[in-house]
Structure formats: C-alpha cells, structure tokens
Amino acid sequence: MRIKVKFHSLLRLYLGFGEMILELPDRQDITVRELIDELNLRVGKELKNKLLDGDEIKKGTMVLLNGKNILHLKKLDTVVQDGDVVVFFPPGGGG
Amino acid sequence: MKSELSMFQRQIELLGTDCQSKIADTVILVAGIGGLGSVVAESLVRFGVQKIYIVDNGLIDAPDLNRQILYTYKDIGRPKVLVAKERLSSINPSCEIVPMDEKISESFELPNDVDGVADCLDNFADRFTLAELAWNKGIFLVHGGINGFWGQITSIVPNKSPKMKDLFAGVDEERQQVQVIMPTSGIVALLQSLEIVKLICGIEPNLIGKLLLIDLLNYDFDKIEV
Structure with a gap:
C-alpha cells in the first residue's frame, strides 16, 4: 500500500520536508x-514526541485523513488504507 | 455619487455591476481588528462594502504597529475600534463603520442586519463561540488564523461545510502569543477579504468545504477538501 503523508507549518520546518510517499508493500x-x-x-527524528502526548494526539496538532479530522473517526485507531492522504499540521491561532 | 462610482471603476470592469451592487448591499462584521482584521476591514471598504461592524475591546500597543495597518505611533493607548473607524471612514466616508468595543463571548449578539462574518480573532475559544453564533444565524463566516510564516483560511457555511469546532477539534483553544510578521497577516487577511467577496457574488471556486493552508516560508499553498 502507498500513503501520501503531508506535514505543514512548524512540523515541516522541523522535519525539513513537507511531503512523503510511504510505501508499505506488506x-x-x-x-x-x-x-x-x-x-x-x-x-530519523523524534517525530513521535512532536505528534503525541502519551497515547493521544498532542493538543494543538491536527491530523486529517482524506480531509477528516481523526478525532471524529477512531482517533489513533483510525485505519489508513492504500491511496489515502494524511495531513499533520498545527493551525495558526493568531490574528 | 459620482466620486463613489469612480472609486470602484477599476474593479467593476473586473467584477461587474451586479457584483458591485451585491458588495454594497452586504453587511459584514469583522471580529478582531488587529493584524488580520485591520487588513480585512480596509480591503472590504475599498471593495465597496457600505456597512461594517468592527468588534474588539483592545487598546493600541507598540507591538501592534509592525502589522496592524490602521494604526500609527500617535494612536498608542487609544481604543482600536475608534481609531479604526476614523481611518476606515477616511477611505470612503459613505461606508458606515460601527465600532463595538467589546469581547466576543457567549453573551455577544450578532446584529440583526449582519450578512457575513470575518473571523480575525486571536484564539480558538472565541472563534468557536463566534462561529456558533454565525452558524445559528445561518450566515457565512470566513476564518483566518496565523502563526509565524504560516496561516490557514476556510469558509464556514451552515449545511455546506463542517462546523468550525468539528474541523478544528483538538486545537489549543487558549490565546497564545504567536510570532508574526506583516506579510503573513496581510496575505492571509487579503485572501479572507477576497473570499468574502467571492461568497457575496457567488464567484467560484471558493473555500466552502476546503481548508487553504498557506506556507510563506516555502511559498506553498495547499487546498484540502474537508
């Protein structure tokens, strides 16, 4: 299966890239x-610590699966399938 | 009247007279008159909106001046809504600017004649409150938010888009002192004002059901169906 993963804003800055195709043939x-x-x-970075707080998505980080916030699906148990797009980003709160 | 018409001559050629009439007949409430709200409000006046409510209970402070274009050094310490009204009225005296020196809260009431809302607030708790008020009134809300080089815009429209609190579930709702530069607030705000005009005139594509993520560090725009 192939999944497109996107990182925006401070997550992209941290990683140094904004998009990757994850290949999981098995x-x-x-x-x-x-x-x-x-x-x-x-x-090769501590991405997990940036995204998670214990066993929950860190407050302030949004995870969209095909545009749907996973907090309205099954949270971290949400199933991702071949061809799906997952977006990670912290929305800007300032005005 | 002649000077009014000539003020909008260059855009009527682009948008058409019907669109210009709709813009003039639409009442917008701009919530927050800081970095985003200053630019949204000024752009809407220059578009030809004839009545704008501006809501903010803040005073002008020196750190506002790097981006909040309605204010200058001599305005420090004055209420934002009053200075904003002076500046906006000087651009087009026929535009009615209604200052509301208050904070968005659950007790806030949207004026009856408001047709659409610009969310230019600085925290998600107040944004959720405002969006709920707009949703219940059946009117559109154009959201903008920024941090550093990044920002996002979306249009919240009853029964056509997700609710604000559903789309942004999991955000940190508290007000945070974000880093900000004028290009970020200015570009996001100008796009908000464009989106408002698109919704008024029915110009497509728009951002109903779409989240536009803006990355000015890398000059990237990503539009996500939500």
Missing part, C-alpha cells in the same frame, strides 16, 4: 498510531 492497512511509529522510524 500491509493492507495501518492505524494512525502505527503510521506514526513507522514515520518515526523513517524520518
């Missing part, structure tokens, strides 16, 4: 929790 699907573990292994 998988049919993956949860967001597992996806973050996989990304953490591949990017």
Whole structure:
C-alpha cells in the first residue's frame, strides 16, 4: 500500500520536508498510531514526541485523513488504507 | 455619487455591476481588528462594502504597529475600534463603520442586519463561540488564523461545510502569543477579504468545504477538501 503523508507549518520546518510517499508493500492497512511509529522510524527524528502526548494526539496538532479530522473517526485507531492522504499540521491561532 | 462610482471603476470592469451592487448591499462584521482584521476591514471598504461592524475591546500597543495597518505611533493607548473607524471612514466616508468595543463571548449578539462574518480573532475559544453564533444565524463566516510564516483560511457555511469546532477539534483553544510578521497577516487577511467577496457574488471556486493552508516560508499553498 502507498500513503501520501503531508506535514505543514512548524512540523515541516522541523522535519525539513513537507511531503512523503510511504510505501508499505506488506500491509493492507495501518492505524494512525502505527503510521506514526513507522514515520518515526523513517524520518530519523523524534517525530513521535512532536505528534503525541502519551497515547493521544498532542493538543494543538491536527491530523486529517482524506480531509477528516481523526478525532471524529477512531482517533489513533483510525485505519489508513492504500491511496489515502494524511495531513499533520498545527493551525495558526493568531490574528 | 459620482466620486463613489469612480472609486470602484477599476474593479467593476473586473467584477461587474451586479457584483458591485451585491458588495454594497452586504453587511459584514469583522471580529478582531488587529493584524488580520485591520487588513480585512480596509480591503472590504475599498471593495465597496457600505456597512461594517468592527468588534474588539483592545487598546493600541507598540507591538501592534509592525502589522496592524490602521494604526500609527500617535494612536498608542487609544481604543482600536475608534481609531479604526476614523481611518476606515477616511477611505470612503459613505461606508458606515460601527465600532463595538467589546469581547466576543457567549453573551455577544450578532446584529440583526449582519450578512457575513470575518473571523480575525486571536484564539480558538472565541472563534468557536463566534462561529456558533454565525452558524445559528445561518450566515457565512470566513476564518483566518496565523502563526509565524504560516496561516490557514476556510469558509464556514451552515449545511455546506463542517462546523468550525468539528474541523478544528483538538486545537489549543487558549490565546497564545504567536510570532508574526506583516506579510503573513496581510496575505492571509487579503485572501479572507477576497473570499468574502467571492461568497457575496457567488464567484467560484471558493473555500466552502476546503481548508487553504498557506506556507510563506516555502511559498506553498495547499487546498484540502474537508
């Protein structure tokens, strides 16, 4: 399976890139929790600490699966499938 | 009347007379008259909106002057809405500017004649309150938010887009002291004002059901269906 993963704003700044295609040839699907573990292994940085607070998405970070906020799906247990797009970003609160 | 018409001559050629009439007949409330709100309000006056409510209970402070274009050094310490009214009225005296020196809260009431809202606030708690008021009134809200080189815009329209609190579930709702430069607030705000005009005139594509993520560090725009 192939998943497009996008990082915006401060997450892109931290990682040094804004988009990657994650190839998982042995998988049919993956949860967001597992996806973050996989990304953490591949990017060579402490991405997991940036995204998670314990076993929850860190306050202030949004995760969209095909445009839907995963907090309205199954949170970290939300299943990601082939062709899906996952976006991580912290919205700007200032005005 | 002649001078009014000539003020909008260059854009009527682009937008058409029907659109210009709709702009003039639409009443907008700009919530927050800081970095975003200053530019949104000025742009709407220059577009030809004829009545604008501006809501903010803040006083002008020196750190506002790097981006809040309605204010100058001599205005420090004065209420933002009063100085904003002076400046906006001087651009087009026929535009009615209604200052509301108050904070958005659950007890805030949207004036009856408001047709649309610009969310230029500085925290998500107040944004959610404002968006709920607009949603319940059945009118559009154009959201803008910024931090550093980055910002986002979306249009919240009842039954056509997700609710604000659903789209942004999980955000930190408290007011945060963000880093900000004028290009970020200015560009996001100008796009908000454009989006408001698009909604008024029915120009597509617009940002209903779409989240525009703006990255000025990398000059990237990403539009996500939500």
